Amino acid sequence: MQIWEQLREKHRGKTFGVLAGGVLGIIYLFFGLWRMLIFVLIVYTGYYIGKKLDRNEPVFPIEDTWRWLMDKWRLFR
Template sequence: MRVWEGVWEGHRGKTLGVLAGSALGLIYLFFGLWRMLIFALIVYTGYYIGKKMDRGEPVFPAEDTWRWLMDKWRLFR
């Protein structure tokens, strides 16, 4: 039981992300094609978002993405 408490305290975002990804993946598993690949992708996405939350980073860096897009589009002006 102490192992789970340590995991929860140290990696709360990753744990929630994997649980949410697993739940959504299980729902998809019953209804979709390419079940294993999509399930793995959903679980990994949950893990990735949880890891970002654990590190205190923004889940989607909108400002950096916007700056990158603007730099790319300047080439066409």
């Protein structure tokens, strides 16, 4: 029981992300070919988002991405 309490207190986002990814992955397992790879990808994505939420970081750094795109592809040089 101590493990679940520690996971809930210290790693709430990662735990929720892996559980959500696992549930979505299991649902997907019933419907396609590259099942295992897609399942692992879904679980890892849930873990990654949960880790970002635990660290209070943005899940997708929109400002950094926008700045990079604008530096890469300027319309008028």
